[in-house]
Amino acid sequence: MLDIPKNFQFAGVSCGIKASGNNDVSLFVTHSEATVAGVFTQNRFCAAPVTLCKERLSQGLANAVVVNSGNANACTGDEGLANANAMVNQVAGLLHVDASRVYVMSTGIIGQQLPMEKVATGIGAAYLQLDDGHDAFSDSVEGIMTTDKFPKCTSQNLVFVKHEGEARLIAMAKGAGMIAPNMATMLGLFLTDVAIAADHLQQLLSEVCKESFNKISVDGHTSTNDTVLMLANGASGITLTPGTEEWTMFRNSLCESAISLAKSICRDGEGATHVLDIHASGLVSESDADKIVHAVAESPLVKTAITGNDPNWGRIVSAAGYAGVNFDAAKVSLAILGTTIFQDGAPIPFDAAALSGRMQDNEEVLIELTFGEGESASNCWASDLTTEYVEFNSEYTT
Amino acid sequence: MLDIPKNFQFAGVSCGIKASGNNDVSLFVTHSEATVAGVFTQNRFCAAPVTLCKERLSQGLANAVVVNSGNANACTGDEGLANANAMVNQVAGLLHVDASRVYVMSTGIIGQQLPMEKVATGIGAAYLQLDDGHDAFSDSVEGIMTTDKFPKCTSQNLVFVKHEGEARLIAMAKGAGMIAPNMATMLGLFLTDVAIAADHLQQLLSEVCKESFNKISVDGHTSTNDTVLMLANGASGITLTPGTEEWTMFRNSLCESAISLAKSICRDGEGATHVLDIHASGLVSESDADKIVHAVAESPLVKTAITGNDPNWGRIVSAAGYAGVNFDAAKVSLAILGTTIFQDGAPIPFDAAALSGRMQDNEEVLIELTFGEGESASNCWASDLTTEYVEFNSEYTT
Numbered sequence: 179m180l181d182i183p184k185n186f187q188f189a190g191v192s193c194g195i196k197a198s199g200n201n202d203v204s205l206f207v208t209h210s211e212a213t214v215a216g217v218f219t220q221n222r223f224c225a226a227p228v229t230l231c232k233e234r235l236s237q238g239l240a241n242a243v244v245v246n247s248g249n250a251n252a253c254t255g256d257e258g259l260a261n262a263n264a265m266v267n268q269v270a271g272l273l274h275v276d277a278s279r280v281y282v283m284s285t286g287i288i289g290q291q292l293p294m295e296k297v298a299t300g301i302g303a304a305y306l307q308l309d310d311g312h313d314a315f316s317d318s319v320e321g322i323m324t325t326d327k328f329p330k331c332t333s334q335n336l337v338f339v340k341h342e343g344e345a346r347l348i349a350m351a352k353g354a355g356m357i358a359p360n361m362a363t364m365l366g367l368f369l370t371d372v373a374i375a376a377d378h379l380q381q382l383l384s385e386v387c388k389e390s391f392n393k394i395s396v397d398g399h400t401s402t403n404d405t406v407l408m409l410a411n412g413a414s415g416i417t418l419t420p421g422t423e424e425w426t427m428f429r430n431s432l433c434e435s436a437i438s439l440a441k442s443i444c445r446d447g448e449g450a451t452h453v454l455d456i457h458a459s460g461l462v463s464e465s466d467a468d469k470i471v472h473a474v475a476e477s478p479l480v481k482t483a484i485t486g487n488d489p490n491w492g493r494i495v496s497a498a499g500y501a502g503v504n505f506d507a508a509k510v511s512l513a514i515l516g517t518t519i520f521q522d523g524a525p526i527p528f529d530a531a532a533l534s535g536r537m538q539d540n541e542e543v544l545i546e547l548t549f550g551e552g553e554s555a556s557n558c559w560a561s562d563l564t565t566e567y568v569e570f571n572s573e574y575t576t
Numbered sequence: 577m578l579d580i581p582k583n584f585q586f587a588g589v590s591c592g593i594k595a596s597g598n599n600d601v602s603l604f605v606t607h608s609e610a611t612v613a614g615v616f617t618q619n620r621f622c623a624a625p626v627t628l629c630k631e632r633l634s635q636g637l638a639n640a641v642v643v644n645s646g647n648a649n650a651c652t653g654d655e656g657l658a659n660a661n662a663m664v665n666q667v668a669g670l671l672h673v674d675a676s677r678v679y680v681m682s683t684g685i686i687g688q689q690l691p692m693e694k695v696a697t698g699i700g701a702a703y704l705q706l707d708d709g710h711d712a713f714s715d716s717v718e719g720i721m722t723t724d725k726f727p728k729c730t731s732q733n734l735v736f737v738k739h740e741g742e743a744r745l746i747a748m749a750k751g752a753g754m755i756a757p758n759m760a761t762m763l764g765l766f767l768t769d770v771a772i773a774a775d776h777l778q779q780l781l782s783e784v785c786k787e788s789f790n791k792i793s794v795d796g797h798t799s800t801n802d803t804v805l806m807l808a809n810g811a812s813g814i815t816l817t818p819g820t821e822e823w824t825m826f827r828n829s830l831c832e833s834a835i836s837l838a839k840s841i842c843r844d845g846e847g848a849t850h851v852l853d854i855h856a857s858g859l860v861s862e863s864d865a866d867k868i869v870h871a872v873a874e875s876p877l878v879k880t881a882i883t884g885n886d887p888n889w890g891r892i893v894s895a896a897g898y899a900g901v902n903f904d905a906a907k908v909s910l911a912i913l914g915t916t917i918f919q920d921g922a923p924i925p926f927d928a929a930a931l932s933g934r935m936q937d938n939e940e941v942l943i944e945l946t947f948g949e950g951e952s953a954s955n956c957w958a959s960d961l962t963t964e965y966v967e968f969n970s971e972y973t974t
Contacts, residue, residue: 222902223905253921254922482966482969486970496799499619500619525651563970564970567966568880568883568961571880572963
């Protein structure tokens with residue numbers, strides 16, 4: 179049972195952008211103006227909707243988010259920006275709010291102009307179907323999906339004892355899978371009915387993204403459209419400020435949702451059979467630990483070893499070895515699923531068949547690297563690499 | 577017909593390290609003491625033979641190189657270092673030269689101790705078969721191969737008009753393919769009978785590696801054993817010094833050999849069907865251009881697009897976009913096999929079917945990215961990514 183935050187409404191419709199006939203336009207509306215925060219792709223080729231969102235974020239207020247899937251509106255020049263603006267203006271007109279309060283996200287094929295007649299029809303239909311029920315919410319989650327095999331959303335009911343009240347947080351994301359000719363996108367949306375000042379909200383969202391979405395890798399290819407938005411409309415009557423117990427509780431809940439969605443994206447990585455849960459500790463700095471976990475996560479040799487349920491320590495430690503981090507190789511140890519197989523720089527005997535069997539049985543494979551350099555640690559999650567990924571991404575010809 | 581440099585002898589034998597029965601011990605001897613230069617892996621887990629070579633390189637002189645394949649002698653601790661020393665000492669004893677003049681390279685499975693009885697028998701047999709003929713040379717090239725599908729060597733006869741003489745340069749390399757459970761290795765060996773002072777030779781080799789082997793990527797995973805050595809024994813009577821016309825000619829010849837071998841390694845990358853020849857120009861610095869060509873080379877989405885003969889500009893420009901380089905996206909253009917498909921930040925019409933057909937017909941696919949930032953350029957070569965690569969590297973279980 180989903181806990182829908184107050185004063186939010188949803189809709190998802192099919193307007194024909196996707197050939198599949200699945201929903202491809204979603205509308206998220208808050209009837210109490212919300213503070214808003216956003217985190218966006220670092221790609222130099224950022225899409226028109228990203229440009230538009232970034233421009234209005236300094237105002238920090240939102241009434242609605244409109245999303246289309248099936249077309250990323252990326253590398254589409256001035257016409258693309260005009261189309262993103264047209265989407266926003268249409269929603270603003272329907273809701274009688276200022277266009278600067280409407281945000282837009284797009285995901286799908288890049289380099290093609292949006293079919294604006296279809297999109298306009300879709301937005302009009304979505305507006306008429308706005309509702310705060312579960313069906314409307316499900317429809318809206320479907321409308322942001324591209325190659326995702328399953329929808330990704332979380333919902334939390336938060337009890338604030340001090341405030342003697344409750345608030346709610348729902349969150350959704352779409353997968354980082356990429357399928358030719360689509361350059362798909364990581365999109366995330368967090369909606370809550372607590373009140374949080376815009377600057378605090380932005381800092382909170384940035385921190386949480388760093389601990390969740392920025393720690394995942396399906397294939398190391400950063401898309402042009404990545405966007406995570408969070409809206410807090412205050413309809414619960416509960417206002418949160420940093421430094422309080424309630425703030426910590428809310429932050430933890432938000433983190434939990436974000437990490438859960440992030441891991442879902444890895445689990446649903448194209449062709450993926452395992453999620454790699456990679457930890458590095460005992461480094462001089464968190465940045466060193468980050469470099470190591472990402473080098474391991476992005477090595478195709480590590481990924482294919484995990485695909486094959488092969489506890490291949492050589493591939494893992496040698497990936498750590500080229501991460502650009504100084505460490506004493508004689509102080510490195512490695513455990514897979516809790517079994518130490520490499521200690522103080524040398525392999526140690528272990529039951530390889532038994533460990534391989536456990537890797538096969540576990541969708542999530544824990545990889546723990548420990549170093550003897552310092553006290554800092556980091557972690558990340560990654561999809562493994564299968565022939566299905568390669569087939570998926572090589573079989574299309576423009 | 578190979579041009580063998582004077583006073584070099586070769587041998588390659590099978591001593592049983594490899595189950596296949598192919599040659600696995602090679603010996604390269606120069607009967608005039610040579611200057612020597614070396615370039616090694618940057619991996620923090622460097623193999624015992626790499627440690628040993630680095631230690632003695634400061635002396636700059638060599639009489640022999642002994643190589644084994646089938647076992648990388650990496651992550652093998654003190655016993656591994658003792659074994660590498662034993663190989664070197666045996667060769668030194670047979671040749672009656674100082675052990676500091678003997679170099680060693682290993683490639684193959686990591687984390688296992690060398691079968692030293694077999695290796696010693698192999699070195700003894702190789703010594704007895706030393707010869708300067710083509711068969712001996714071919715045997716020695718086979719002895720450094722692991723998963724390579726074909727041997728990689730070049731030979732050049734160099735005419736020095738000013739010196740009224742000739743000299744020779746032969747070079748060989750083994751592929752960067754990696755097959756479970758092996759962490760294979762890029763090994764290269766250059767042998768010439770010109771004389772070059774050790775410090776000049778080292779600078780020359782470092783520069784040439786930067787322009788060749790350091791510009792290739794099969795899968796972005798740097799091995800623990802990568803080693804390139806060059807021996808110059810002066811037996812031609814020709815001495816070369818930097819700043820002369822002859823030096824430039826020799827440098828060009830050396831570069832040509834190195835690039836040819838580097839490209840062969842990409843062509844023979846596991847499962848590879850294309851070599852990507854990636855160029856970036858118009859950047860502020862060569863380092864920026866390097867970042868861009870490597871981001872493109874290592875994107876699995878770009879690789880799989882090329883596998884599928886798909887002129888997918890979106891994947892290529894977006895990989896450039898996350899390379900960590902500042903550029904104006906509106907000044908970026910892209911050509912594949914000479915056909916411009918993206919100009920000044922936007923796609924332009926082209927005959928996709930015709931271009932795809934040409935990609936299918938060309939083993940080497942030229943990808944040219946141009947930017948509007950400056951005058952610097954770089955390039956690199958990469959293998960594409962096929963289901964065969966993934967099968968190869970995931971089907972093994974320890």
